[in-house]
Amino acid sequence: MKYQGINLENVKLSNRSSILLLLNNHGAMSRKDIAKTVGLTAASVTQICSELMEEGVIVELGEAAEEKRAGRKKILVDINPEYRNVLCIAVESDTTYIAVTDMKGRVLCNDTLATDKNADPGRFFKKVTDVCLRLFKRHHIPGDKVLGAAVTLPGNVDRKKGVSLNTYSIWTEEIPVADLLQKELKLKVVVENNLKAYAQSEIYFGLGRTVNDLFLLKWGPGVGASIIIDGKIYQGSHKMAGEIGHITAVQDGRSCNCGRKGCLETYVSTRALEEDVKTALEKENGTKDPAKKDAIIRSVIDRKIDMLAYHLKNSITVLDPRNVVLIGYMFEKQDYMERFIAAYRKYDPLVGDDFFVKSDLAVNNDHTEGLAVFFNETFLAM
Ligand SMILES: [Zn+2]
Known part of the structure; x- marks a missing residue:
């Protein structure tokens, strides 16, 4: 893990940030351990902690059951959940x-x-x-x-x-x-x-606390992604990085809200999915045979899954993240998630078993x- 942001003009403030980030990622710690981890002197950690305590941002939590010598006790500090x-x-x-x-x-x-x-x-x-x-x-x-x-x-x-x-x-x-x-x-x-x-939630409260390079893929009403590089969200120079939904999937294809044509989202969003299932069923004159109906629905969804997996594979090849976090309505269905990972494997049989992660954040x-x-x-x- 990296503690960046040492800014010569505002060293004190970035030291505060480093301490807060450390407490957030690690949980309660003693001042001494904080000093060791962020590379500050014990005196400056004590001073910053006093200020933060006065402001109510952090609190003291009682004593850790260690450091027996000389009867000295280790007091832990942590972010005060009730601050605001x-x-x-x-x-x-x-x-x-x-x-x-x-x-x-x-x-x-x-x-x-x-x-x-x-x-x-x-x-x-x-x-x-x-x-x-x-x-x-x-x-x-x-x-x-x-x-x-x-x-x-x-x-x-x-x-x-x-x-x-x-x-x-x-x-x-x-x-x-x-x-x-x-x-x-x-x-x-x-x-x-x-x-x-x-x-940002994943960085502060989830997998991002231990993994620096992540790719978040959301599949629901829309399709989007977020790229985390070195613990920071990569925005791009037009703030458009991660717009996987607007990758061109079909040349001269369906019109997209973004003003272009053939964007991935116009084929794999949940709305597109519903409409394509409807059209496929209509083609069969609204078949009453449930087995046939299921097979049609499954084949439409599999085509969408395959399309998304294909474009994700290409994005991942370029970015090389440690993990892909799958979020959104579609991935909440275990069956879709498994089919998606299987489809991805067809394009990359070498992908590791722990590469795809379902976020366990409650914010979801x-x-x-x-x-x-x-x-x-x-x-x-x-
Ligand atoms: Zn578009």
Whole structure:
């Protein structure tokens, strides 16, 4: 594991970040062990820890049962889960998930509402803030306890301006998400692409704590990926890295929302899958024979699985990550996941058994990937 970020202009702040990152990845530690691991003097670790404790960011946890000599006791410190709360708002194509978490990702309360594609985005986000304010009230969460809100959604975002540029599958217009929410919530609002946020979660709370080079593949209503190189998300110069859904799969093929033709997503998204199954069944005049029907459905899905596996194989050949993390609705079905890995093996029989990993992050179900965005923003990018 690398502890980077020693910046000559702001050494003290990056030392704080290194300590917080270490505590996050390792759990409670003594000041002495922290000093040894991050390569700082005991005196400066003690000083930084005192400051962090005063701010309430970390807490002392009692004594470790070691270091018998001279009766000296080892006091451990750890990130204080109760330091503040984070409001996570995940806008997915069908449902919007809202959760308030502590600093360790524990969900304190949550709610959902339907993502209304036909509603004016301004009106939709007003509904979202109403749900958030109701949650705060019902669960007695004071406004000053909340560090901020992280909104994660598909498509392109301008993180600096807090604007969603195009969510493709939901709305296509620009939406000033941060402005819309700030007005009502009176909180700092960060807007991030949902896959990038998910990758950030994997870095801070999942496999990324021990593996530096990862490829995350999400297969659901949309198809996307996130590339983690050396513990950091690779964005690309147009912030478009990882857009595997827009790899050209068929020359001059189906029109895509991105303005191009033949993109992989137009063939393998769940919607494309449903439509292609329907068309295939219609071709058989809506056969009533269940065995025949199953065979048709299976063959359509296998074709999609094969197409995605083929393009993933080529991406992996170029990037050479340690692992591929499979996330999203389609991979939650064990049968699809196994068929996908089998299809991949046809293109790369040498792939190791531990290469594909199913993420065990709870954020997957609770959609609290926004926490990682705030975690980064507050603790580690300082
Ligand atoms: Zn496209």
